[in-house]
């Protein structure tokens with residue numbers, strides 16, 4: 658079956674191309690996301706110790722308002738959210754739209770900055 662064999666070859670080629678493209682892109686996103694974090698988030702979300710905001714180490718996949726000892730707002734505690742990449746994106750795009758009454762007020766309006774930031778947050782494993 659020459660037709661399907663070449664289709665398969667084309668598919669394999671396309672997938673390999675995607676994988677090659679994804680590697681360097683992701684590393685770039687993380688580096689840019691680290692810059693966004695340093696300039697926009699780190700003054701409150703410190704990476705060691707307790708800051709004005711809760712620690713964001715391990716935040717991707719964590720339930721909202723889950724860190725023991727941090728005085729979260731009632732609004733965030735009642736949100737029932739889990740910090741999936743999509744929810745983080747919505748939160749940082751408009752915290753008070755997603756969670757009316759939250760004490761987190763910082764907005765990142767550029768979608769590329771948000772994507773890079775979330776790629777970086779995903780590297781902050783416990």
Ligand code: HEC
Nearest residue numbers: 697698701709710711721722723729730733759760761763
């Ligand atoms: C001016 C201080 C401040 C800055 C800057 C700030 N935050 Fe926050 N952030 C907070 C506070 C305070 C809370 C707790 C909100 C609440 O309890 O409603 C919070 C909560 C959060 C949460 C929820 C964490 C959890 O444990 O549920 C996320 C996610 C978050 N911030 C992300 C970010 C990101 C990303 C940035 C940078 C773009 C950022 N924040 C910048 C103060 C800040």
